[in-house]
Amino acid sequence: MNTRTTVIASEAKQSPACAGVRTPASEAAAPLTTEHDVTGTAPILHVEHLSVHFPVRHGVFGTHTVKALDDVSFTVPRGATLGIAGESGCGKSTLGFAVLMLQKLTAGRVIFDGTDLGQLDRRAVRQMRRRMQIVFQDSAASLNPRTQIGAIIGQALDIHGLYTGRERAPRIRALLDMVGLASNFADRFPHQLSGGQAQRVAIARALAVGAELIVYDEPVSALDVSIQAQIVNLLQSLQRELRLTYLFISHDLSIVRHISDIVAVMYLGRIVEFAPKTSLYARPSHPYSQALLSAVPVPDPALERARRRIILKGDLPDPTNPPSGCGFRTRCPIALAACAETPPPPFPVADDHWARCIRVGESVTSSAPGLPP
Amino acid sequence: MTLLRVRDLHVAFASDRGMVRAVQGISFDLDEGEVLGVVGESGSGKSVAALSIMRMIPQPPGRVSATELTLDGEDLLGLSEARARDLRGARMAMVFQDPMRSLNPVLTIGRQLIEVLQRHLRLGRWDARARAIELLEMVGIPRAARRLSAYPHEFSGGMRQRVMIAIALSCNPKLLIADEATTALDVTIQAQIVDLVKRLTRELGTAVIWISHDLGVVAGMCDRVNVMYAGRIVETGKVDDLFRHPSHGYTLGLLGSTPRVDGTPQDRLTPIEGLPPDLIGQPTLCPFLPRCQVSVPACQDSMPPMRGLGPLHDAACFADLA
Numbered sequence: 044m045n046t047r048t049t050v051i052a053s054e055a056k057q058s059p060a061c062a063g064v065r066t067p068a069s070e071a072a073a074p075l076t077t078e079h080d081v082t083g084t085a086p087i088l089h090v091e092h093l094s095v096h097f098p099v100r101h102g103v104f105g106t107h108t109v110k111a112l113d114d115v116s117f118t119v120p121r122g123a124t125l126g127i128a129g130e131s132g133c134g135k136s137t138l139g140f141a142v143l144m145l146q147k148l149t150a151g152r153v154i155f156d157g158t159d160l161g162q163l164d165r166r167a168v169r170q171m172r173r174r175m176q177i178v179f180q181d182s183a184a185s186l187n188p189r190t191q192i193g194a195i196i197g198q199a200l201d202i203h204g205l206y207t208g209r210e211r212a213p214r215i216r217a218l219l220d221m222v223g224l225a226s227n228f229a230d231r232f233p234h235q236l237s238g239g240q241a242q243r244v245a246i247a248r249a250l251a252v253g254a255e256l257i258v259y260d261e262p263v264s265a266l267d268v269s270i271q272a273q274i275v276n277l278l279q280s281l282q283r284e285l286r287l288t289y290l291f292i293s294h295d296l297s298i299v300r301h302i303s304d305i306v307a308v309m310y311l312g313r314i315v316e317f318a319p320k321t322s323l324y325a326r327p328s329h330p331y332s333q334a335l336l337s338a339v340p341v342p343d344p345a346l347e348r349a350r351r352r353i354i355l356k357g358d359l360p361d362p363t364n365p366p367s368g369c370g371f372r373t374r375c376p377i378a379l380a381a382c383a384e385t386p387p388p389p390f391p392v393a394d395d396h397w398a399r400c401i402r403v404g405e406s407v408t409s410s411a412p413g414l415p416p
Numbered sequence: 417m418t419l420l421r422v423r424d425l426h427v428a429f430a431s432d433r434g435m436v437r438a439v440q441g442i443s444f445d446l447d448e449g450e451v452l453g454v455v456g457e458s459g460s461g462k463s464v465a466a467l468s469i470m471r472m473i474p475q476p477p478g479r480v481s482a483t484e485l486t487l488d489g490e491d492l493l494g495l496s497e498a499r500a501r502d503l504r505g506a507r508m509a510m511v512f513q514d515p516m517r518s519l520n521p522v523l524t525i526g527r528q529l530i531e532v533l534q535r536h537l538r539l540g541r542w543d544a545r546a547r548a549i550e551l552l553e554m555v556g557i558p559r560a561a562r563r564l565s566a567y568p569h570e571f572s573g574g575m576r577q578r579v580m581i582a583i584a585l586s587c588n589p590k591l592l593i594a595d596e597a598t599t600a601l602d603v604t605i606q607a608q609i610v611d612l613v614k615r616l617t618r619e620l621g622t623a624v625i626w627i628s629h630d631l632g633v634v635a636g637m638c639d640r641v642n643v644m645y646a647g648r649i650v651e652t653g654k655v656d657d658l659f660r661h662p663s664h665g666y667t668l669g670l671l672g673s674t675p676r677v678d679g680t681p682q683d684r685l686t687p688i689e690g691l692p693p694d695l696i697g698q699p700t701l702c703p704f705l706p707r708c709q710v711s712v713p714a715c716q717d718s719m720p721p722m723r724g725l726g727p728l729h730d731a732a733c734f735a736d737l738a
Contacts, residue, residue, distance in 0.1 A: 130602035130603065130604065130605075131573075131602050237691055239691075267457035267458055267629065268457070268629060268631075268670060268673045268674055269457060269669060269670065269673045269687055269688035269707075270687070270691075271673065271687075272672075272673035272674075272675075272685035272686065272687030272688070273687040273688075273689065275675070275685055275687075276684055276685055276687055279684070294602060294603065295603075296603070296677055297674070297675040297676055297677050298675050300675065300676075300677055300681060301675035301681060301682070301685065320681075321681075324677065324681075334604055335603060335604060336677060337607075338603045338604045338606065338607035339603055339632065339677045340606075340610075340630060340631075340632025340633045340635065340636050341632050341635065341636075341676055341677060341678050342631035342632045342634075342635045342659060342671060342674055342676065343635055343659060343678070344635045344636070344655040344656050344659050345656065346635075346678065347632070347635050347636035348636075350636075352607055352611070354604075354607055354608055354611055355604045355607075355608070358572045358574060358575065358605070359572075
């Protein structure tokens with residue numbers, strides 16, 4: 044399972060201005076109704092027209108631009124989970140980094156709890172980051188192998204000058220307890236931990252500094268299913284107790300469905316579909332979302348035999364030379380000539396649900412992903 | 417017609433802390449053309465069992481024993497190393513999770529494919545080349561003739577796995593073992609590869625052992641499934657029976673831990689608490705007992721034997737889950 048920050052692109056030759064020719068849906072501007080009751084709360088995270096482009100050297104003279112993120116906008120209400128689904132190279136990890144300002148933005152704004160992070164100097168961003176943390180897939184690799192777990196969590200406290208002196212040890216114990224580890228784990232070294240335990244430590248470290256928004260980049264992908272379920276349940280309990288907001292990046296659509304309130308499906312640096320979870324899984328409306336969902340295997344032999352799978356042709360296009368118009372059209376089973384012209388704007392599907400496909404609304408795109416309703 | 421017979425297979429490895437008993441007495445049959453799934457978590461012994469069938473466990477430090485291990489009636493354990501090399505590739509072949517590690521990075525795809533054909537089928541250079549092109553076309557690699565001179569790094573992950581499948585099926589083996597062959601791939605590419613393996617092995621009549629941690633893939637592609645835990649087969653059955661009536665605490669736990677894209681979303685998953693056991697030493701009770709949610713008093717007394725629940729459906733569990 045792959046979480047490289049692979050760079051990908053779309054529409055190298057299109058000027059960004061083309062994107063807004065028709066704008067049927069105001070992109071993610073309104074607060075979303077989610078599974079928890081978070082309606083009416085102020086958004087904690089608002090991302091506007093975010094782009095991250097990487098120059099890539101090509102041969103001796105040429106340089107290409109890879110648009111890892113291209114004009115991405117969304118809003119996440121406090122206490123909600125936005126699931127970001129997509130395959131390798133779709134830009135989902137870059138998005139996670141960009142939101143935390145760990146990645147230089149080419150364009151766009153990240154507004155966290157009312158503050159435009161791009162306007163802050165480095166020190167202020169660092170202070171702000173106390174409230175925004177990230178947890179990676181391979182947490183063992185992000186823990187210093189020579190440092191005991193207690194000290195690793197303690198360092199996070201020290202950096203932000205929290206819980207000094209006598210408060211420090213009890214705070215570390217409390218954090219370990221919160222993530223379901225006994226207090227004697229404070230004396231262990233990272234190599235003495237199983238994959239699930241390392242993930243718990245990474246979560247404790249994020250909570251140590253009082254994070255309000257946590258970006259999870261494939262946090263359970265390397266774990267066995269039984270351990271995966273333990274961690275997913277832990278994330279859900281912590282979210283409810285502490286009213287945390289999650290950005291949950293994963294290639295696994297089953298887990299994204301389980302944990303998210305809102306889901307963004309990404310392809311070649313763009314969000315191709317955005318919707319409340321229930322609406323997305325009931326009515327996937329972008330042909331890529333449909334193919335993605337239809338490809339997810341289900342542990343039910345009878346259903347698997349009966350399913351009609353949409354098998355996509357070929358691989359992701361070369362990100363340095365992406366297709367014109369809609370980035371998905373080269374693999375799309377329902378592409379039209381018009382799809383090559385301009386990148387499709389978001390078209391409304393239902394309340395708070397949009398898809399970047401010019402065929403939204405035609406019967407051809409409403410085919411179910413081979414699953415019973 | 418039984419192709420592979422495995423009886424009481426044990427595999428152990430010497431370590432500083434004692435013998436690690438990776439496979440602890442497994443028995444199963446595989447018919448010609450049958451697709452058998454093997455599911456279980458890391459350390460359940462599924463890969464080690466497969467490698468021992470392929471005669472790929474180095475001894476020492478490994479130690480492989482069985483009362484019977486035969487492919488098409490030929491004893492695999494007693495084979496000379498030379499004869500084992502003849503069988504591997506020709507009569508049985510294996511595809512791994514990471515094709516980049518199986519392919520030689522400094523040789524072209526064509527060279528690696530042609531080598532197999534020359535070695536096992538004794539084809540001449542031009543015949544082997546022509547056959548190599550056919551094979552690449554068979555696994556869906558576009559412009560096959562031109563791609564022969566490409567190196568592994570010039571292919572995407574999915575395309576590399578297609579090349580591995582072409583090499584594995586090149587000599588029309590009777591048995592193909594795929595060990596997490598689609599785990600590293602994106603889900604749409606996984607669907608392509610599963611589709612390809614299903615179609616080709618059906619056409620060629622190849623029997624498949626499909627090792628995966630993904631219950632969904634196994635449900636969709638296999639006829640029968642073995643569930644392994646701590647080096648043992650704890651449940652076996654036809655996919656329909658096993659998924660509809662899981663009859664071992666561990667199988668039940670696996671299904672409860674797996675979120676699904678269909679049906680009503682669950683509010684909470686039911687994880688299997690705790691960690692898998694250490695494989696050092698000889699267990700006297702069910703190895704899953706410490707994590708089991710459905711244990712009964714009998715579990716405290718002895719190791720549960722395999723018991724029949726229906727045609728081809730057996731589970732080593734005292735609890736009555738049906």
